Amino acid sequence: MQENSLGIVSPRVEHFQEPLTFSCGRKLASYELIFETYGELNSDASNAILICHALSGHHHAAGFHDEHERKPGWWDACIGPGKPIDTRRFFVVSLNNLGGCHGSTGPTSENPETGEAFGPDFPQPQVDDWVDAQARLADRLGINCWAAVVGGSLGGMQAMAWSLRYPERLRHCIVIAAAMKLSAQNIAFNEIARRAIMSDPGFAEGYYLRDGTQPTQGLALARMVGHITYLSDDAMAARFGRELQPSNPEDSNPDAPQFQIESYLRYQGQQFSSVFDANTYVLMTRALDQFDLAAAYGGDAVAAFAQARCDYLVLSFSTDWRFSPARSREIVDALLAAERPVSYAEIEADEGHDAFLLPIPRYLAVLDAYLQRVQA
Amino acid sequence: MQENSLGIVSPRVEHFQEPLTFSCGRKLASYELIFETYGELNSDASNAILICHALSGHHHAAGFHDEHERKPGWWDACIGPGKPIDTRRFFVVSLNNLGGCHGSTGPTSENPETGEAFGPDFPQPQVDDWVDAQARLADRLGINCWAAVVGGSLGGMQAMAWSLRYPERLRHCIVIAAAMKLSAQNIAFNEIARRAIMSDPGFAEGYYLRDGTQPTQGLALARMVGHITYLSDDAMAARFGRELQPSNPEDSNPDAPQFQIESYLRYQGQQFSSVFDANTYVLMTRALDQFDLAAAYGGDAVAAFAQARCDYLVLSFSTDWRFSPARSREIVDALLAAERPVSYAEIEADEGHDAFLLPIPRYLAVLDAYLQRVQA
Numbered sequence: 001m002q003e004n005s006l007g008i009v010s011p012r013v014e015h016f017q018e019p020l021t022f023s024c025g026r027k028l029a030s031y032e033l034i035f036e037t038y039g040e041l042n043s044d045a046s047n048a049i050l051i052c053h054a055l056s057g058h059h060h061a062a063g064f065h066d067e068h069e070r071k072p073g074w075w076d077a078c079i080g081p082g083k084p085i086d087t088r089r090f091f092v093v094s095l096n097n098l099g100g101c102h103g104s105t106g107p108t109s110e111n112p113e114t115g116e117a118f119g120p121d122f123p124q125p126q127v128d129d130w131v132d133a134q135a136r137l138a139d140r141l142g143i144n145c146w147a148a149v150v151g152g153s154l155g156g157m158q159a160m161a162w163s164l165r166y167p168e169r170l171r172h173c174i175v176i177a178a179a180m181k182l183s184a185q186n187i188a189f190n191e192i193a194r195r196a197i198m199s200d201p202g203f204a205e206g207y208y209l210r211d212g213t214q215p216t217q218g219l220a221l222a223r224m225v226g227h228i229t230y231l232s233d234d235a236m237a238a239r240f241g242r243e244l245q246p247s248n249p250e251d252s253n254p255d256a257p258q259f260q261i262e263s264y265l266r267y268q269g270q271q272f273s274s275v276f277d278a279n280t281y282v283l284m285t286r287a288l289d290q291f292d293l294a295a296a297y298g299g300d301a302v303a304a305f306a307q308a309r310c311d312y313l314v315l316s317f318s319t320d321w322r323f324s325p326a327r328s329r330e331i332v333d334a335l336l337a338a339e340r341p342v343s344y345a346e347i348e349a350d351e352g353h354d355a356f357l358l359p360i361p362r363y364l365a366v367l368d369a370y371l372q373r374v375q376a
Numbered sequence: 377m378q379e380n381s382l383g384i385v386s387p388r389v390e391h392f393q394e395p396l397t398f399s400c401g402r403k404l405a406s407y408e409l410i411f412e413t414y415g416e417l418n419s420d421a422s423n424a425i426l427i428c429h430a431l432s433g434h435h436h437a438a439g440f441h442d443e444h445e446r447k448p449g450w451w452d453a454c455i456g457p458g459k460p461i462d463t464r465r466f467f468v469v470s471l472n473n474l475g476g477c478h479g480s481t482g483p484t485s486e487n488p489e490t491g492e493a494f495g496p497d498f499p500q501p502q503v504d505d506w507v508d509a510q511a512r513l514a515d516r517l518g519i520n521c522w523a524a525v526v527g528g529s530l531g532g533m534q535a536m537a538w539s540l541r542y543p544e545r546l547r548h549c550i551v552i553a554a555a556m557k558l559s560a561q562n563i564a565f566n567e568i569a570r571r572a573i574m575s576d577p578g579f580a581e582g583y584y585l586r587d588g589t590q591p592t593q594g595l596a597l598a599r600m601v602g603h604i605t606y607l608s609d610d611a612m613a614a615r616f617g618r619e620l621q622p623s624n625p626e627d628s629n630p631d632a633p634q635f636q637i638e639s640y641l642r643y644q645g646q647q648f649s650s651v652f653d654a655n656t657y658v659l660m661t662r663a664l665d666q667f668d669l670a671a672a673y674g675g676d677a678v679a680a681f682a683q684a685r686c687d688y689l690v691l692s693f694s695t696d697w698r699f700s701p702a703r704s705r706e707i708v709d710a711l712l713a714a715e716r717p718v719s720y721a722e723i724e725a726d727e728g729h730d731a732f733l734l735p736i737p738r739y740l741a742v743l744d745a746y747l748q749r750v751q752a
Contacts, residue, residue: 184612184637188604191638192597195645198631199593201577217575221568225601228564236560242668255574259665261560262567269571289635292618 004082005072006063011036011103014140020098020133026123029112033137034103035059035095038079039087041141047376048143049085050134050170051075051094052151052158055226055284056276058102061094062087077359084367089376090147095137097130099284101277108209108277120206120279127154127291131161135169147374148172152356153323154284157291160331164293167309172374174367176315177356179327180293180301180334186322189229190285193222197278206279219278220269227268232319232352236261294334301330305338312342313370315363317355343370380458381448382439387412387479390516396474396509402499405488409513410479411435411471414455415463417517423752424519425461426510426546427451427470428527428534431602431660432652434478437470438463453735460743465752466523471513473506475660477653484585484653496582496655503530503537503667510534511542523750524548528732529699530660533667536707540669543685548750550743552691553732555703556669556677556710562698565605566661569598573654582655595654596645603644608695608728612637670710677706681714688718689746691739693731719746 013034021027036059041048051061053074062079064072079085079092096104099122107122114121138146149170151159156178163173182190197203200218204211228236240261257263297303312335316328325346335342347363349355355363389410397403412435417424427437429450438455440448455461455468472480475498483498490497514522525546527535532554539549558566573579576594580587604612616637633639673679688711692704701722711718723739725731731739 181618183609184616184618184635185604185607185609187618187635188600188612188637188641191633191635191641192600192604194631195593195597195600195642196572199597200575217571221571221575221597224564224568224571228561228568231561233559233561236564240560242557242560242563255570257567258662259560259563259567261564265564265567266571286634 004080005076006038006080006087008066009036009038009060009063009073010065011059013103014137016136018136020129020136022123022129023126024124028098028105028123031098031105031133032103032109033095033098033105033133035093035137036061036063036073038062038092038094039090041091041143042376045143046145046147047089048091048093048138048141048146050138050146050149050162051079051085051092052130052134052149052155053094053097054151054153054155055288056272056281057155058100059094059096059104060102062092074357077357078364078367084364084371085150086371090371093137093141093143095134097125098133099125099280099287101280106277107206107279107283117209118279119209122279122283124283124286126287127157127161128165130158130287131165134158134162135166138169144169146170147376148174148371150174150176151178152176153178153353154288154291157288157293160293163308163310163312164304167307170310172313173308173310174313174315174370175328175331177317177320177323177328177353178331179323180331181291182289187289189225190289193225193285194282196221196225197282203278206282208278214273215278216270216273219273219276219281220266222281223272223276224265224269227265229322230353232321232350234319235351235354238350240264301334302337305335305340308338308340310340312340313367314342314344315356315366316346317349317352318346319350320353320355322353380456381452382414382456382463384442385412385414385436385439385449386441387435389479390513392512394512396505396512398499398505399502400500404474404481404499407474407481407509408479408485409471409474409481409509411469411513412437412439412449414438414468414470415466417467417519418752421519422521422523423465424467424469424514424517424522426514426522426525426538427455427461427468428506428510428525428531429470429473430527430529430531431664432648432657433531434476435470435472435480436478438468450733453733454740454743460740460747461526462747469513469517469519471510473501474509475501475656475663477656482653483582483655483659493585494655495585498655498659500659501663503533503663504541506534506663507537507541510538511545514545520545522546523752524550524747526550526552527554528552529554529729530664530667533664533669536669539684539686539688540680543683546686548689549684549686550689550691550746551704551707553693553696553699553704553729554707555699556707557667558665563665565601566665569601569661570658572597572601573658579654582658584654590649591654592646592649595649595652595657596642598657599648599652600641600645603641605698606729608697608726610695611727611730614726616640677710678713681711681716684714684716686716688716689743690718690720691732691742692722693725693728694722695726696729696731698729
């Protein structure tokens with residue numbers, strides 16, 4: 001473990017008996033949220049920061065679950081003592097969203113109406129529904145107003161939604177590598193991911209747990225598609241180039257990978273499909289596709305942001321082609337027109353969309369400088 | 377039919393009894409090539425132009441097969457009387473490559489050794505093998521030297537390979553929206569396409585014809601992936617934006633398409649998988665991945681092009697992110713360093729890689745101006 005790591009952390013679970021009605025009209029009679037906290041909540045509960053996760057993320061954002069865990073939480077680069085989200089100053093809350101597959105109620109949880117897993121019958125959440133569930137968790141933890149709500153990618157969409165839905169309940173909103181809505185190309189990639197999952201016979205129309213099958217190949221393919229869009233062309237070139245596998249390229253098995261990028265993608269896809277739930281992946285991509293920050297304001301993002309009361313930091317990465325800097329500048333332009341205080345930085349990085357997870361010095365420096373200004 | 381169309385055209389088939397040894401060492405004892413010709417070969421056979429097709433292309437490049445055919449050949453925008461590749465001046469030859477599924481010998485053809493379809497046992501062709509087969513077709517047609525060899529995308533790779541492999545047999549080489557080799561990202565997309573096909577249970581390890589199955593879903597998915605990479609983000613935005621399907625977005629069927637881009641991609645995928653052979657798709661993408669113009673010259677493209685004797689026209693399209701203008705400029709730089717005469721134009725176009733198939737005025741004008749200079 002690194003010196004400035006949080007060390008061993010443990011998740012907690014809160015049970016909620018109050019029904020939660022989703023935007024689609026369907027409701028959960030009760031549910032659980034799994035989350036981790038890092039640092040100490042101060043006496044007036046003014047130093048809390050909420051971390052919102054992206055498509056395949058979860059509550060384990062920093063530290064290690066035990067001393068044998070090989071890798072720390074997914075955002076350990078940014079969260080910890082002396083790191084930009086400094087746990088010596090802030091009380092950090094990171095949860096798994098509803099519909100997830102890491103401990104919060106989701107498609108793999110038992111549907112009380114049937115006694116079996118929800119599977120495809122889990123209600124489709126929207127970003128706003130996640131924000132509502134997060135607000136209830138804040139109530140439970142005694143946090144009336146977040147010092148900051150922070151997220152990258154789909155997490156950045158949740159952070160923006162917080163600032164419109166509960167404008168009095170956050171002072172700062174940090175939006176990293178996100179967009180106000182997906183482009184047709186973004187949706188197209190998600191559609192391919194869903195098609196790959198749903199056309200796998202093991203998907204069984206979503207009832208694979210009941211049927212004892214698994215859409216392993218389809219989910220692996222979906223992840224492979226996603227993975228390409230997270231990396232820049234340059235990052236792929238630097239990591240893999242056109243290097244051939246050590247094995248014989250004239251291998252008589254036409255299915256043998258020939259280039260390193262092929263075996264890397266297959267490995268990533270297989271790993272992912274062994275730990276992630278396919279119905280969750282479908283739900284998460286649908287929530288991404290359907291997010292449209294300004295929709296409720298007649299498509300006017302300036303009118304939307306006029307509801308907000310917080311300050312904003314918006315960050316983008318130069319080679320991110322999934323949510324490019326241009327999409328972040330649209331956010332900034334709307335915020336400026338709505339006369340919201342906003343800081344913006346485009347970080348030079350070769351790693352594409354994935355850069356938001358990485359310890360890139362200028363990225364950490366900008367985040368750190370902004371958070372120094374945030375009163376705890 | 378438009379006024380400057382070739383009207384009705386008919387394919388021809390040539391049988392070759394001389395064995396053809398592929399780069400991989402395997403050989404075809406005999407084979408057939410299907411092709412079309414447009415215009416008249418002149419007395420000294422100096423006015424012939426060869427058209428090389430791309431991944432999913434075929435011999436039917438222009439005109440109509442019958443009066444009921446809804447759409448003309450795939451490059452009718454460029455080939456015909458009064459068009460840039462003017463059939464009043466040139467004799468145009470367009471063939472289906474070996475390994476294809478439109479009439480030339482390929483995976484759906486009978487393997488004489490087994491009496492059944494080759495299926496996955498068809499030898500893997502390389503771009504050079506296609507060029508060799510095309511050279512034999514030229515011999516058969518009495519064409520010693522092409523006025524020009526022309527191709528877009530994978531077709532452009534064949535055109536470049538012609539100029540190195542048979543430098544005395546072409547006077548002009550026209551390379552459109554191509555690259556000297558694929559990037560890791562290009563390979564990654566092809567790998568996903570192959571994974572989609574091969575993980576479809578209907579693929580039956582390539583023996584689907586024997587088994588009476590079809591990897592329809594996998595091939596449709598593969599085509600969907602390809603389709604995204606052919607279109608620019610802007611072109612998708614212009615055509616589909618985030619328009620919802622007319623149907624109810626709260627449709628209880630979670631698999632119902634919600635955005636127009638989704639139903640468009642599904643339709644394209646389904647159409648394609650009903651007319652194209654999955655083994656051919658695998659072979660074609662492998663040939664693309666493995667093409668590396670300079671490999672035989674120690675990776676030195678300048679040394680490679682020093683073999684050439686022809687003039688070049690290189691064209692790229694501004695929003696093509698599959699084979700971007702930067703990839704074309706690499707070709708141009710190598711040609712200049714090798715002291716080959718080369719003209720280059722980057723065409724402003726919103727349509728991405730697909731632009732090379734479209735009647736974009738400046739594109740047609742540049743092609744026309746260049747071909748006016750080509751002596752027939």
